Amino acid sequence: MSMVTGAGSGIGRAIALLFASEGSKVVVTDVNDKGGEETANMIRGNGGDALFVHADVSRASDCENAVREAVKRYGQLDILVNNAGIDLPRAKPSADFSEDEFDKVISVNLKGAWLMSKYAIPEMLRRSKGIIVNIASVAGIRPLPLAMPYSVSKAGLIMLTKSMAVEYGNRGIRVNAIAPGWVSTPMAVRAASAYGTTYEEFTKQFLQRIPLGRFADPTEIAKVVLFLASDDSSYMNGAVVVVDGAISIA
Numbered sequence: 001m002s003m004v005t006g007a008g009s010g011i012g013r014a015i016a017l018l019f020a021s022e023g024s025k026v027v028v029t030d031v032n033d034k035g036g037e038e039t040a041n042m043i044r045g046n047g048g049d050a051l052f053v054h055a056d057v058s059r060a061s062d063c064e065n066a067v068r069e070a071v072k073r074y075g076q077l078d079i080l081v082n083n084a085g086i087d088l089p090r091a092k093p094s095a096d097f098s099e100d101e102f103d104k105v106i107s108v109n110l111k112g113a114w115l116m117s118k119y120a121i122p123e124m125l126r127r128s129k130g131i132i133v134n135i136a137s138v139a140g141i142r143p144l145p146l147a148m149p150y151s152v153s154k155a156g157l158i159m160l161t162k163s164m165a166v167e168y169g170n171r172g173i174r175v176n177a178i179a180p181g182w183v184s185t186p187m188a189v190r191a192a193s194a195y196g197t198t199y200e201e202f203t204k205q206f207l208q209r210i211p212l213g214r215f216a217d218p219t220e221i222a223k224v225v226l227f228l229a230s231d232d233s234s235y236m237n238g239a240v241v242v243v244d245g246a247i248s249i250a
């Protein structure tokens with residue numbers, strides 16, 4: 001049984017759908033009830049088994065409740081994908097961000113992944129078995145221009161991944177991260193407006209810098225998550241898998 005946070009849209013939805021098509025029961029969580037219910041209904045429509053639970057990952061009580069509901073319904077929690085994330089409404093230099101803007105991004109992108117893990121790990125330890133995959137970003141390795149709080153949150157998520165991998169590896173839990181480059185989702189569309197440009201201009205500008213010449217499709221990230229969530233990656237722990245069409249090294 002797997003839980004995917006922020007599964008009501010974009011990459012999270014693609015992960016939830018792929019997991020379900022591989023036979024996993026999926027707990028879809030999101031702060032957006034409409035999107036979350038839609039994903040769960042898509043899974044059920046394809047003959048799968050899904051439960052939607054409203055959860056704002058930045059709230060401890062929501063995370064605790066989501067894990068409780070997942071275990072109540074399916075008896076166990078095998079896989080957690082910490083995918084929920086937010087971007088910044090406007091691109092600007094570090095000193096221009098407000099305290100609120102900084103706190104918000106850190107509390108969802110970084111604290112949220114820790115909080116959901118905090119409540120999922122005891123369930124995994126109960127069976128000495130579990131897998132956590134964190135959706136970071138290449139922004140956590142190389143700063144995204146004019147997006148310091150986002151980049152810092154993703155760098156923190158990478159260190160959260162490594163810390164938990166070292167602590168829990170010998171107790172049956174593997175923790176890995178994926179660092180995507182640009183992916184065609186609503187977040188990428190919002191990023192264009194944060195940079196004060198249209199999505200068309202934005203993609204044109206970034207496409208020139210991506211050696212593969214295109215943004216990723218969410219399913220191309222989901223397939224790597226599936227690999228990290230399967231026994232095929234049994235010796236991977238604490239890794240950061242870059243899936244970015246080589247933009248971060250170009």
Ligand code: NAD
Pocket residue numbers: 005006007008009010011012029030031032035055056057058083084085086108112135136137138179180181182183184185186187188
């Ligand atoms: P998206 O906006 O399409 O989806 C994000 C989902 O997270 C939404 O359904 C949203 O409601 C949910 N969410 C937001 N705040 C939440 C909260 N507090 N609690 C629970 N759910 C919440 O974006 P996406 O592109 O699919 O992003 C998914 C993840 O991938 C994010 O962590 C993002 O930072 C990361 N990422 C995206 C890209 C990209 O180019 N799109 C690149 C690298 C990494």
